[in-house]
Amino acid sequence: MHKQTAAIRLQTGQSNEMEHSTPLYLTSSFTFDSAEDMRAAFAEENDYNIYSRYSNPTVDEFVHKMCVLEGAEAGFATASGMAAVFNSIFALLQAGDHLICSSSVFGSTYALATKFLPKYGIACTLVKANQPEEWEAAVQPNTKMVYLETPTNPQLEIIDLEWAGAFCKKHGLIMNVDNCFASPILQNPIAYGADIVSHSATKWIDGQGRVLGGVIVGKAELIREIYLFCRNTGPTMSAFNAWVLTKSLETLDVRMERHCANALALATALESHEKIAWVKYPHLPSHPEYAIAIKQMAKGGGIVCFELKGGLESGRKFLDALQLLSMTPNLGDTRSIASHPASTTHSKLTEAERLGVGITPGLIRISVGLEHVQDILADIQQALAAC
Numbered sequence: 484m485h486k487q488t489a490a491i492r493l494q495t496g497q498s499n500e501m502e503h504s505t506p507l508y509l510t511s512s513f514t515f516d517s518a519e520d521m522r523a524a525f526a527e528e529n530d531y532n533i534y535s536r537y538s539n540p541t542v543d544e545f546v547h548k549m550c551v552l553e554g555a556e557a558g559f560a561t562a563s564g565m566a567a568v569f570n571s572i573f574a575l576l577q578a579g580d581h582l583i584c585s586s587s588v589f590g591s592t593y594a595l596a597t598k599f600l601p602k603y604g605i606a607c608t609l610v611k612a613n614q615p616e617e618w619e620a621a622v623q624p625n626t627k628m629v630y631l632e633t634p635t636n637p638q639l640e641i642i643d644l645e646w647a648g649a650f651c652k653k654h655g656l657i658m659n660v661d662n663c664f665a666s667p668i669l670q671n672p673i674a675y676g677a678d679i680v681s682h683s684a685t686k687w688i689d690g691q692g693r694v695l696g697g698v699i700v701g702k703a704e705l706i707r708e709i710y711l712f713c714r715n716t717g718p719t720m721s722a723f724n725a726w727v728l729t730k731s732l733e734t735l736d737v738r739m740e741r742h743c744a745n746a747l748a749l750a751t752a753l754e755s756h757e758k759i760a761w762v763k764y765p766h767l768p769s770h771p772e773y774a775i776a777i778k779q780m781a782k783g784g785g786i787v788c789f790e791l792k793g794g795l796e797s798g799r800k801f802l803d804a805l806q807l808l809s810m811t812p813n814l815g816d817t818r819s820i821a822s823h824p825a826s827t828t829h830s831k832l833t834e835a836e837r838l839g840v841g842i843t844p845g846l847i848r849i850s851v852g853l854e855h856v857q858d859i860l861a862d863i864q865q866a867l868a869a870c
């Protein structure tokens with residue numbers, strides 16, 4: 484079965500009501516016919532649902548589809564993308580272990596790696612996304628995992644997954660990839676050797692800015708450890724959110740096609756604009772890692788970045804002048820969204836720290852929606868004229 488079909492047709496077994504659309508199992512717990520059935524469920528001798536913190540049919544449907552889309556053996560869904568990132572690291576590492584983490588990662592992941600993991604005795608070395616010699620030099624006897632994101636948020640740097648897979652294999656390290664920006668439609672890190680893949684389902688997977696969610700998929704033995712940790716600590720996805728997200732997966736493929744087509748058209752049109760210093764989009768030949776992006780991403784994704792020649796002040800003016808695009812921190816929505824990291828998400832860093840993680844003063848990130856591309860372009864052009 485093709486992935487597009489699986490995302491539509493994999494469904495929780497039909498109930499006696501003969502519903503066509505998958506039902507929502509909004510229940511905290513499940514009942515048993517006998518004490519023996521209940522004992523056997525707790526002993527894991529059968530696969531009955533017990534309690535929705537452990538498993539729920541609606542959540543299972545979402546996870547099952549995500550496993551098929553990513554080519555994974557097993558998975559677990561969480562309440563948010565950060566819960567997925569956190570648990571994919573924390574459930575597998577312990578005090579005394581060492582993590583190698585790309586320095587170009589989502590802000591909360593950066594905080595997790597640099598501020599919180601060390602509190603629990605897990606050391607972390609940050610390495611530059613595209614400097615293999617830094618990764619090699621970072622390996623220590625207690626290194627257990629490599630964590631990376633590609634394309635990175637918001638700089639759109641591309642890490643060669645084939646190279647990273649070979650690096651992890653050579654050193655016997657768990658390869659943990661946040662595949663949020665590409666979505667499972669455009670890129671599958673497991674094909675390159677990733678052991679664990681996480682997603683913020685809040686983004687392209689939901690696609691309409693409605694619910695938070697996350698998911699971790701990967702090798703069965705690692706997911707088992709993550710499951711046992713999560714079952715006891717409680718970051719589980721709600722059945723309602725899983726129902727919204729499993730419905731969303733039915734349209735993810737067609738939505739990504741339009742997001743990518745709009746983004747490529749926009750990036751191409753903006754490249755020659757007089758107020759823009761550079762445009763970055765993975766499938767634009769001018770992207771520094773274009774050759775890698777073409778190799779590992781089926782399309783360039785829905786995010787376009789550009790640098791305003793006027794810097795910080797221009798960035799703020801640009802946002803204020805927008806009429807159609809939304810000013811909001813989310814991404815991956817039907818509605819196009821603009822953000823200015825230097826004055827918002829990364830404003831607490833010093834300028835040197837910002838530059839260190841690739842946040843330049845005039846950097847604008849556009850999450851390209853599903854509106855007509857000419858309307859998106861016209862709004863950006865009039866805002867450029869005003870800044």
Ligand SMILES: Cc1ncc(COP(=O)(O)O)c(C=O)c1O
Nearest residue numbers: 563564565589636663683685696
């Ligand atoms: C790449 C990436 N990973 C993880 C997250 C965290 O996801 P959530 O907001 O669902 O917790 C985000 C959020 O923007 C993200 O962009």
